Amino acid sequence: MKTFKLISLHVVEDDGLKDIHLLEGLVINKENDTRTWLLEAYVSTDYLEYFSNLLKRSDQTTLRIIISRRENDPAFFFSRSLKINKLSDDKMSLLFSGSVKNSNTYAELLLRHLIEKGLTGEKLLQEFRVKMITKPTITPVQK
The missing domain is CATH 1.20.5 (Single alpha-helices involved in coiled-coils or other helix-helix interfaces)
Known part of the structure; x- marks a missing residue:
């Protein structure tokens, strides 16, 4: 497995991108046969309603991410699952599982x-x- 720092996170919507302010995040390439990646983002609970609704209305979510360094090209993360874990009154963890399309x-x-x-x-x-x-x-x- 390889782990990368998550620098930037946007949710791809029909009418553009929704910028998600990250507190912290990481991306893990599991390097398995199905080429599964995991993405964990720590964000404010201000996003709780947004991501709860996203979870209800969609079985796949597309994210635009930048990993490691801000100057890296964005990549697209196609998530098949989302888990929300409230950590405190003001922080929560978002866990996505899916695949990454190279930023080329x-x-x-x-x-x-x-x-x-x-x-x-x-x-x-x-x-x-x-x-x-x-x-x-x-x-x-x-x-």
Whole structure:
């Protein structure tokens, strides 16, 4: 197994991304035959109602995560299960189990987004270079 620090967490919704403020988090690659990953996020209980509703309405949740260092490309975590454990009056643990799609798609998503904005040539290249460093939020296109 390999363990990584969770740096950033967003829930992918139909109309964009919901930013989840992390208190702490980690991601574990179980390195098993089914390529299962575990994600545990410590967050404020302010999110209790949001995640309880998410648990009720969906059997799969897609998360956009960044692990290890903020400058790393985002990856998408496809969760098949969610467990909520209230730790105190103001803190809770979220445990997700699922699979990770490599972050190699971020550059493609960014490029597609910039082209759709009408950028071409040198302006496209300049904007792409800047955005690859700043890593703005881009919602994946569902296929």
